[in-house]
Amino acid sequence: MxxxxxLNKSFGEVHVLHDISAIFMPxxxxxxxxxxxxxxxxxxKCMVGLEKPETGNLFYDNRDxxxxxxxxxxxxxxxxxxxxxxxxxxxxxxxxxxxxxxxKMFTDFTKREIRERVDFCLQKVNLVGVxxxxxxxxxxxxxxxxxxxxxxxxxxxxxxxxxxxSGLDPITSRVIDKLLKDITEEFQITTIINSHDMKTVFDxxxxxxxxxKGKIWWEGDRHNLLASSKEIPExxxxxxxxxxx
Amino acid sequence: xxxxxxxxxxxxxxxxxxMNNIGIGSFPIVAIISVxxxxxxxxxxxxxxxxxxxxxxxxxxxxxxxxxxxxxxxxMSLVLAGKVGxxxxxxxxxxxxxxxxxxxxxxxxxxxxxxxxxxxxxAMLMFPLLNIISMVLSIWGGITAGNLSGILTQAQFxxxxxxxxxxxVVFFSILKVFTFAFIITSISAYQGYFTKGGALEVGAxxxxxxxxxxxxxxxxxxxxxxxxxx
Numbered sequence: 502m503x504x505x506x507x508l509n510k511s512f513g514e515v516h517v518l519h520d521i522s523a524i525f526m527p528x529x530x531x532x533x534x535x536x537x538x539x540x541x542x543x544x545x546k547c548m549v550g551l552e553k554p555e556t557g558n559l560f561y562d563n564r565d566x567x568x569x570x571x572x573x574x575x576x577x578x579x580x581x582x583x584x585x586x587x588x589x590x591x592x593x594x595x596x597x598x599x600x601x602x603x604x605k606m607f608t609d610f611t612k613r614e615i616r617e618r619v620d621f622c623l624q625k626v627n628l629v630g631v632x633x634x635x636x637x638x639x640x641x642x643x644x645x646x647x648x649x650x651x652x653x654x655x656x657x658x659x660x661x662x663x664x665x666x667s668g669l670d671p672i673t674s675r676v677i678d679k680l681l682k683d684i685t686e687e688f689q690i691t692t693i694i695n696s697h698d699m700k701t702v703f704d705x706x707x708x709x710x711x712x713x714k715g716k717i718w719w720e721g722d723r724h725n726l727l728a729s730s731k732e733i734p735e736x737x738x739x740x741x742x743x744x745x746x
Numbered sequence: 747x748x749x750x751x752x753x754x755x756x757x758x759x760x761x762x763x764x765m766n767n768i769g770i771g772s773f774p775i776v777a778i779i780s781v782x783x784x785x786x787x788x789x790x791x792x793x794x795x796x797x798x799x800x801x802x803x804x805x806x807x808x809x810x811x812x813x814x815x816x817x818x819x820x821x822m823s824l825v826l827a828g829k830v831g832x833x834x835x836x837x838x839x840x841x842x843x844x845x846x847x848x849x850x851x852x853x854x855x856x857x858x859x860x861x862x863x864x865x866x867x868x869a870m871l872m873f874p875l876l877n878i879i880s881m882v883l884s885i886w887g888g889i890t891a892g893n894l895s896g897i898l899t900q901a902q903f904x905x906x907x908x909x910x911x912x913x914x915v916v917f918f919s920i921l922k923v924f925t926f927a928f929i930i931t932s933i934s935a936y937q938g939y940f941t942k943g944g945a946l947e948v949g950a951x952x953x954x955x956x957x958x959x960x961x962x963x964x965x966x967x968x969x970x971x972x973x974x975x976x
Contacts, residue, residue, distance in 0.1 A: 549852045578854030589845035603853055606753055661852075 502526055503548065503659060503691050508557035510547055517543045518554065519716045527658070528689040530682055530705045532696055535712035536739060541695040542586075544712070545661055548693070549583055550574065561659065579607055582652030582690075584662040588644040590636040596623075596647050597632040603654045622650040626680055642673035646680065653684060660685065662694040666701060674698060678705050699743040702726070711736050760864035761871075768830050768865070768931075769872030773879070775829060776822055780880040783817045784809060784887030792897040802898040806888070806906025811915065813884035819919045820967055822880045823873070823926035827959035831934040834865055835955035838938030839948040847939070862935040866928060873927035874920045881919065918974055925966050930959045 503525040510518040517540050525531040533541045546552040548559060550566065559566040561577050569577060590599050600619045604610055610618065623629065626646040631639055636647070645665060652660055662681060666674040682705040685692040696702065702709060703723055711719040713735050721729060730737040787809045795805065838861055841847050850857040885907065892898040934955035941951040 551848055551851060575854040578852060581852055581854075583849065583852045585845045585849060587845055589849040591841075591846055591849075592844070605756060606853070606855060 502560075502562055503693070504558075504560040505548070506558040506560075508544070508547060508554045508559065510543055510552060510554045517715050518547065519714075521557070521712075521715075521717055523710055523717060523720065525691050525693055525708065527691045528686055529691070529707035530685050531691070531693045531708045531710070532702050532706040533693060533710045533712060534696055534699075534702055534739070537697075539712045540715040541712050542663060545663055545693065545695055549581055549661055550578065579603075579655060580658040582655070582657040582660045584645065584648045584652055584660070584665055586664040586667055588636070588648040590644060590647055590651070592636050595633050595635055596628075596639065599636070599647060600651050600654050603651065607655060618654060619650075622654050625653065625684065626650045627676075641668050642670075642676065645669065645673075645677050649677075649680060649684070653688070653690075656688075658690060660690045660692040662692070662696075664695055664697065666696065666698045671700070674701065675704070681705065697743065699740060711739070713739075757860070757864060760860070761867050764864045764868030765872050767833075768868050769876060772826055772829055772872075772876060775825060776876045776880050777883055779821060779825055780813075780818060780883035781887035781890075783821060783880075784813055784884035784889075785891035787812060787817065787884075788888040788891045788897065788903075789895060792892075792895075801902075801906075803902045803906030803909070805892065805898055806903035807910050808906075809888040809903070810885050810907035811910060813888070814881050814919050815915050816967075818880040818884050819877050819922040819926065820963065822877060823923055823930065823963050824960055826873070826876075827926075827930045827963060828956050830869065831930045831955045831959045832952045834931055834934035835938040835941075835952040836948055838862070838935055839941035839951045842939060842941045843944055843948060858935075858939060862931075862939065865935060866931045869927035869931040870924055873923040877920060877923040881916070918970075921974070922967065922970055925970065926963050929962045929966055933959045933962060 505521050505523045508518050508521040509516070521540075521544060533544065535541055543552060547554045548566075554567065557567075561580070564573075564577060566574070566577060590596075591602065594602065597619055600622050601615055604615050604618055608615075619632075623632070626649050628643060628646050628650065631643060631647075636644055639647070660681075665677050665681060669677065678701050681692060681694065684690065694701070703726075706723045709719075709721060709723060709726055710717055711733075719729055719733050719736050726736075727740070730740050788805060791805045791808050792802075795802075838847075841861070847857045847861070850860060885903075889900050889903045892903050893900060937951040937955040937958070938948075941947050
C-alpha cells in the first residue's frame, strides 16, 4: 500500500503539487488522469524519489519514504519498478541484458537462474525471439513490453507507469493495458499509472484520481466516473475532450 | 559517487570495459599523433640549429626531453580531451535526457557511482600507459624522421637522448597525465550528468566538456610545472 499525505512540491515560484493525499492499494490498478501540466508526472517523480516534495509524507507499507536514510531508501527502491514514458531502456544493452541488469545488480542468482528469470519475464510480456536485439532495433510497443519485463525482473511490490500508451497504436495500447492489469493482479503489485487514455481508464482502472492544476479534484472508481463528470465540469471537459480525440 | 557499490563484481567489470573503451580505443590516435610529434620536433629543431659547432646529438636531447616532459603528456591529453571527453559527456548526457539515469536511480542504483566512477578510474589507469607508449613512439618518430631526412643518425639521436635522461622527468610526465585523466573524465562526466533538454543540449554539453577540459589541462600543466620543476 502507498499512502500520500498532504504532499506539496514547488519549482521556484510555481506551486506544482498542492496538498496531495491519496491511498493506493495492492493488487489494484490505480490510474492518475488529468490534462498535461496538471502535476501527474511530478507526483510520480516525487513518489519514486526522483523529486523531493517540500512538505508532506509518503508511506510505502508504513515506511516513511521521505525520512529514510540512503541505505534504507535503496532497499525500498529495489521494491519499485517503473515504466518510463520513453521506456528508458539502456540503449547500449540488448533486450536480454536490460532485463538481466537489476538481477545482476541485486541478486546472487547463478547464470542459469538469471536466464530462467529473464525468459519468465519475457514470456509474461509475450515477447519471444528478441533477446539479442538492441532497443533501437525493436518497435515502440516491444520497447514498452521490455520496459515492463525489466520493471518486474525483481520481485517488486510497486509498479509505476508514466503514460504507458503514449506513442502506441490502439491495438498495442490494449495489449499493454491488459498486461499491466494481469501483472498487477497476479503479483498483487500496487500499480500506479499516469494516463490520458480514457479507454485505458475504462478498461483497467480500479481506482481513478483526477488531477488538475496540481490538486486532486476527484477520486473514485470507473463505475462512477461518468456520473461524477456531470458534477465536476473540469472532469467532464477532460472526459469529453478525450472521447472526441 | 563514493557510496559502497551495490555489487563490487559489476563495478570491476565496468572498470575493465571502460579501460577498453578509453585506453585501447584511444591507442590508434595516440600512436599517430605521437609519431608525428617526434618527427616534426626533430625536423623543426634541426631547422633552428643553424650553428655548425653544436653537435647534432643535441637534437636528440631536445626532442626526447621536450616530448617526454611536455609534448607527449599535454598534446596527447588535449587530443584525448576531445575524443574521451566528448564521448563521456555525450554518453552520460544522452542517458540523462532519455531518462536512463532516472531509471538507475529508481532501481536504487547509485547512478553517478555506476556511470562516472569506473570511467575516472579507467582513465587514471590507462592514460599513464598511453603516455608511456606515446613517449616511446615520439622518440621513435624523431629517430625515423632524422634518419629518413639525413639530419642525424639513430646513434647520434640516442646519444643526445641519454645524455640528459632523468627518471624524474618520466615520473613527472606520468603524474601529469594522471592528473589530466582525472580532469578530463570528471569535467566531462559532470557536464553530461547535468544535461537538461534534448539532443541540442547534449551537443552543447559535449562541447563544454572539451573546452573546459582543455583549459583545465593547461592550467594544471602550469601549476604542476611550478610545483614540481624547481
